[in-house]
Amino acid sequence: MKAVYATDLSAASQAAIETETCLHCLGRIGVEEFHLVTVVPANVHSGMxxxxxxxxxxxxxxxxxxxxxxxxxxxxxxxxxxxxxxRINGIAETVGADLTLVGSRGKSPLENRLIGSTTRNLARTTVTPLLVTRIERGVDEPAVVRRHTFQRMLYATDFSTNAAHAFEAFSYLKNATQEATLVHVETPKDPEPSAEDDPRDRLEELADRLEGWEIDTRIDVRQGDPAEEILASEAEHDPSTILLGTRGHSRLRRLLLGSVSEDVVARATGNVMLVPPSQTV
Known part of the structure; x- marks a missing residue:
């Protein structure tokens, strides 16, 4: 696997790169080659x-x-x-990357509503699975918040095609994952499930697949606002990383990422991994 690591060369980015545990986790899921990318903004002139x-x-x-x-x-x-x-997405496409990584400081009152522009735009437009690594904020020497990146996964699903595509990431994450929590949030707008379409049964089927890979798995069916309940589940189960599928990349989606994904990326305590729809036809 090839990974693009996008860095602004800040202390937070350096912390993520120099944390050997994180590198070992990436090696365990099959990453063999890194492409380190830093972008000089177009409005910064080399002749300054x-x-x-x-x-x-x-x-x-x-x-x-x-x-x-x-x-x-x-x-x-x-x-x-x-x-x-x-530019980050362009390099990821050019080199045939399997994963893009970016560091993000922990949440602040502002970041509850607005995450860093590069992270936000990557979340909306990424062409590969995107791992947002959470870095401590408010300290002189920041460190990653969750050292064992994929050890404890929280997978949130609405049983859509996009969510199912995100679940397939476990085919390589399994080599670094020991525990998983499978979360589905029922909302008042959802139709009443039929007996053969019960969300617990559907989560149990997914849990059986993970148990077959020797991943200890629990299920969590919740009611309410999806983003709020996913974050509440994170607080309860303390995963290393939340795994989510994202929707397509239409012009509207570039302007407004689905509120669930954007809220989770902005407000999660730990890491978040977003998986875009399959690009295959």
Whole structure:
């Protein structure tokens, strides 16, 4: 597997890259090659007096590369100019990446409503599964909030095609996952389920698949607002990462990510992994 790691070279990004446990987790799910990407925004001019942004970023990326290569991964670096999320997605498509990673500081009152623009735009437009790694905020030397990235997964499903596609990520996550919580939220708008369409039974079928991979699994059927209940389930079960499927990438979706996904990415305590719809026809 190939992974694109998008970094702004901040202390938070450095913390994620230098946490060996996180790298080991990625190795366990099959990542063998990293593409480190940093984007110089289009409005930053290389000719600004006394500053060579591209050279500084290349030097910083070399330090990151040395750390990752030291853990046995192949690494390529990319310093590019433009709109960050577009360039990151473009490189992911060009290299045939299987996963994109980005670090995000923990939630603040502002981030409850508005997450960082690059993370938000990647969440809306990603062409690969996107792992948002949560980093501590408000400290001088930030660290990742959940060191064992895939050890305890919380998978939220509305039983849609997109959610089913996200569940298939367990085919490689299973090598690093020990526990899973399967969550479905019933809302007042949902039709009354038939006897053969009971959500608990459907979750039990998914749980049987995970148990076959020796993943200890529990189910959690809740009622209420989906985002609120997924976050409540996170608080109760303390997963390392929440796994969600996302919807398509129409113009409207680029302007407004589904409220469930955006709320969870912005407000979750731990990591969030978003899986876009399959691109195969």
């Amino acid at each position: 007096p006394g500053i060579d942004f591209e050279k500084r970023r290349k030097r910083a990326l070399r330090r990151y590369r040395d750390v990752i290569e030291g853990e046995g991964f192949a690494v390529e670096t990319h310093v590019v100019r433009g709109t960050p999320h577009r």
